[in-house]
Amino acid sequence: MIRVAVDFQTIRYRVTMKKHNTQCKYHADHTANMQIARRGHAREFIDLHTHTTASDGSFPAGKLVREAAVKGLSAIAITDHDSVAGVEEGIEEGKNHCIEVVPGIEMTARYNSEMHLLGLYIDHSNNQLTNYLQKLSVLRMRLLVKAFSLLSSRGISITPAEVMVTQSTLSLSSLADHLLIKGLVTTRMDIDAIYGHVWEEWQNNLLTPLECIAFIHESNGFAFLAHPKRLDNDDAQILKTIKLLREYGMDGIECIHAEHTPADRKKYMCWAKQLGLLCTGGSDFHGAKKSGLEIGTGYGDLEVPYSFLESIKDKQLKE
Numbered sequence: 150m151i152r153v154a155v156d157f158q159t160i161r162y163r164v165t166m167k168k169h170n171t172q173c174k175y176h177a178d179h180t181a182n183m184q185i186a187r188r189g190h191a192r193e194f195i196d197l198h199t200h201t202t203a204s205d206g207s208f209p210a211g212k213l214v215r216e217a218a219v220k221g222l223s224a225i226a227i228t229d230h231d232s233v234a235g236v237e238e239g240i241e242e243g244k245n246h247c248i249e250v251v252p253g254i255e256m257t258a259r260y261n262s263e264m265h266l267l268g269l270y271i272d273h274s275n276n277q278l279t280n281y282l283q284k285l286s287v288l289r290m291r292l293l294v295k296a297f298s299l300l301s302s303r304g305i306s307i308t309p310a311e312v313m314v315t316q317s318t319l320s321l322s323s324l325a326d327h328l329l330i331k332g333l334v335t336t337r338m339d340i341d342a343i344y345g346h347v348w349e350e351w352q353n354n355l356l357t358p359l360e361c362i363a364f365i366h367e368s369n370g371f372a373f374l375a376h377p378k379r380l381d382n383d384d385a386q387i388l389k390t391i392k393l394l395r396e397y398g399m400d401g402i403e404c405i406h407a408e409h410t411p412a413d414r415k416k417y418m419c420w421a422k423q424l425g426l427l428c429t430g431g432s433d434f435h436g437a438k439k440s441g442l443e444i445g446t447g448y449g450d451l452e453v454p455y456s457f458l459e460s461i462k463d464k465q466l467k468e
């Protein structure tokens with residue numbers, strides 16, 4: 150496995166952050182705002198799971214970073230679904246707002262139903278990664294055309310623009326959500342009957358969890374299982390999967406997530422410690438698409454400590 154040993158730019162950024170905070174134009178202009186934000190949610194907190202318009206979020210990367218600054222966060226990771234298109238803009242905007250922006254991704258893996266793997270500190274310009282993402286994007290468009298045509302042949306005539314109005318993104322799953330929201334079909338089974346085989350073709354073209362982890366590592370990143378709770382209702386099964394992913398080289402798990410209860414968070418952190426895995430955490434912010442879910446604070450009780458990021462950086466230093 151090849152990795153860049155140290156992200157010097159990020160480490161320098163952290164070391165000089167105190168000094169930078171006093172010089173930062175944003176801080177000078179928005180001192181009052183920041184003080185309010187700090188009172189509510191101290192600046193040592195971070196959010197390592199966010200989405201932009203590059204996938205299914207409603208905020209462009211720049212706006213997302215500004216929102217994180219207003220909330221007083223010290224770092225965020227941009228982790229779009231199978232896309233790194235928002236990372237560069239986020240990093241640039243982060244420089245204006247004293248926010249450390251971690252280049253990331255949330256890869257969809259082929260696994261029973263669906264598994265998401267987060268990559269943090271990836272080299273988002275890695276050729277192998279960008280080629281795969283480009284291939285996936287072309288496939289997505291081809292399959293969407295197929296799905297729209299099958300819907301039309303069943304008398305359901307909708308346009309991509311209509312889906313964008315309710316979903317702000319275009320994918321097979323957002324198309325399914327649109328059909329259900331608009332009452333154009335009654336159940337998921339109706340959707341399966343119309344374009345289930347198209348969905349299967351999408352699934353079959355995804356990388357396996359092992360391949361996703363390898364891709365993240367080859368892009369110099371760290372691989373984490375996203376929201377483990379969504380994998381199964383049975384804790385024993387989730388733990389078994391985590392152990393298998395660890396054998397594949399996975400670096401850690403997303404212990405803190407907006408959908409995890411305080412007991413879940415404690416349990417996953419305990420498992421991570423027992424298995425020698427790193428912890429990550431985030432809100433899974435999607436902007437206006439997930440109502441009531443805010444960056445940094447999730448549904449109100451989310452607190453992801455900066456120490457999570459420090460542990461990841463420590464591992465970077467050791468490799």
Ligand SMILES: [Zn+2]
Pocket residue numbers: 198200255433
């Ligand atoms: Zn996500």
